Amino acid sequence: MTYRPALLVLAVAGLLALSGCEKVPPKVAPAPVQTPAGTASPAASPGGLVPGKDYVDIAxxxxxxxxxxxxxxxxxxxYTCPHCAHFEPMLEAWKAKQQPDVNLVLxxxxxxxxxQPFAKAYHAADEMGLVQSTHAALFNALHVDHALPTPPAIATDKQVAGFYGQHGANAAEFEKRMNSAGVAQKLKRDAAFLERSGADSTPTLIVDGKYRVxxxxxxxxxxxVDALVARERAAH
Structure with missing residues (x-):
């Protein structure tokens, strides 16, 4: 049988659209809980969103x-998450249409x-002003060109720094920056935010620190996200 690459890509993209990358192997989902007769489903909030279905309130x-x-x-x-790679151009297109009061933070x-190597690399690139020119390129290097190791293989810091060396950085300096105290502190801040937000998979979007989508x-x-942004704009 002859496979049609275009159709295969679309099929894979469809699967990616319905899932995300978890930090641990996925667990077997429990059987759905049946709502007792006469019990109302969660009411839709302003904007037509349903708490617990469309978003989670973050205490x-x-x-x-x-x-x-x-x-x-x-x-x-x-960066190693294929779902994030699939989502990245869509998020960029969304960002381009936003009003000036919306701040997208990665x-x-x-x-x-x-x-871990790629989380360190993001902050090193940010400090060196390289994120804008390398963000999409790194996704492509991993998921299209396969120029860097992908899970379950773990890329070395030197391999990751070598990529940035091809995009305007001094590779040795970049590797040193990846392992700096400043980057380590930023990773701790990231981890603390993920813990208090309940974000344990990627991509996850969080609006104003209050809502996990x-x-x-x-x-x-x-x-x-658009509905939650509109809600926050009205509340400001």
Whole structure:
């Protein structure tokens, strides 16, 4: 049988749209709980969203990097996550359409193992002003060109720094920056935010530190984000 690559890509993309990368192997889902007769389902909130279905309220939630007059949208992501790679161009297109009061913040998931070298690399690249020119390129290097090790293999810091060496950085300096005290402190901050937000998979979007989005597809996720942003804008 002859496979058609275009159709195969679309099929894979469809599967990615309905799932995410977890920091631990997925567990078997419990059987759905039946709602007793006469018990009302959760009521839709303003914007047509249903708490517990479309988003989770984060108790005492605070933005990751608050700015006066800004509505923060955090993406918790990982470069090794194929779902994040699939979502990245959609998120960029969404970002381009936002009003000036929306602040998109990227937070790399420091889950350990194969996640860790790339989480360190994100912060090193950010400090060196290289994120904008390398963000999409690193996804492509991993998931399209397969130029770097992907899970379950773990890329070395030297391999990751070598990629940035091809994109304007001094590779040795970049590797040193990856392992600096400043980057280590930022990873601790990332981990603390993920813990208090309940984010344990990627990509996860969090609006103003208050709402963790539950989307059934990338499009659904962005629909929910738009509604939550509108809610926060009205409340400001």
């Amino acid at each position: 005492n939630g605070m933005p990751f990097s608050p700015e006066t007059g800004k509505i923060e949208v955090v993406e918790v992501f990982g 937070v790399p998931a420091p889950f350990g193992g194969w996640w 539950i989307g059934q597809s990338p499009e659904d996720t962005l629909r929910i």
